[in-house]
Amino acid sequence: xxxxxxxxxxxxxxxxxxxxxxxxxxxxxxxxxxxxxxxxxxxxxxxxxxxxxxxxxxxxxxxxxxxxxxxxxxxxxxxxxxxxxxxxxxxxxxxxxxxxxxxxxxxxxxx
Amino acid sequence: xxxxxxxxxxxxxxxxxxxxxxxxxxxxxxxxxxxxxxxxxxxxxxxxxxxxxxxxxxxxxxxxxxxxxxxxxxxxxxxxxxxxxxxxxxxxxxxxxxxxxxxxxxxxxxxxxxx
Numbered sequence: 001x002x003x004x005x006x007x008x009x010x011x012x013x014x015x016x017x018x019x020x021x022x023x024x025x026x027x028x029x030x031x032x033x034x035x036x037x038x039x040x041x042x043x044x045x046x047x048x049x050x051x052x053x054x055x056x057x058x059x060x061x062x063x064x065x066x067x068x069x070x071x072x073x074x075x076x077x078x079x080x081x082x083x084x085x086x087x088x089x090x091x092x093x094x095x096x097x098x099x100x101x102x103x104x105x106x107x108x109x110x111x
Numbered sequence: 112x113x114x115x116x117x118x119x120x121x122x123x124x125x126x127x128x129x130x131x132x133x134x135x136x137x138x139x140x141x142x143x144x145x146x147x148x149x150x151x152x153x154x155x156x157x158x159x160x161x162x163x164x165x166x167x168x169x170x171x172x173x174x175x176x177x178x179x180x181x182x183x184x185x186x187x188x189x190x191x192x193x194x195x196x197x198x199x200x201x202x203x204x205x206x207x208x209x210x211x212x213x214x215x216x217x218x219x220x221x222x223x224x225x226x
Contacts, residue, residue: 032212034213044201046213049213095212096208097212103153
């Protein structure tokens with residue numbers, strides 16, 4: 001079993017919908033939780049990161065961490081076609097520990 | 112300010128050959144990490160360099176090696192290529208190792224195809 005599990009999708013939703021992307025993990029030592037966005041033929045770019053539990057909001061994006069369930073989520077409100085990309089979760093036990101990555105979920109926003 | 116530059120963007124090599132990939136970090140960044148990305152596997156950590164020293168190495172065979180130069184540019188080398196080495200190789204840079212997780216910037220990657 002992988003340390004970080006992420007449904008590869010694709011997840012296809014209509015423009016304007018709320019999108020929910022999720023990852024589960026098995027290592028209770030993880031403290032840093034990241035979401036990256038990767039467009040086709042590009043490298044990943046950091047969207048948001050959360051330390052420990054709780055929520056974090058940045059514009060249309062909200063990241064949630066539930067450490068008791070070992071489950072993290074990224075919500076995208078008012079989704080746009082430009083949000084179509086692969087979304088990768090990553091996590092680590094500390095700032096000097098290696099990131100462990102999910103396989104990525106391909107998201108398609110239909111106009 | 113220029114981003115992370117990886118060259119070449121695409122490579123096709125034959126089994127048994129070796130290959131060298133290059134990464135130029137953002138100006139001022141001294142920490143460089145390399146990853147292998149394959150479909151369904153996500154990013155697998157290869158190694159991390161800071162001030163010309165390898166700080167960490169992932170679980171890859173010895174055919175994978177790297178180095179960092181005094182100007183922070185980094186290269187990785189794969190010898191005796193196998194079909195399974197076909198992947199997107201990504202380089203990320205940050206000011207320091209402690210910022211690699213939260214403030215790293217990725218290059219566009221080098222797409223290596225082994226035939």
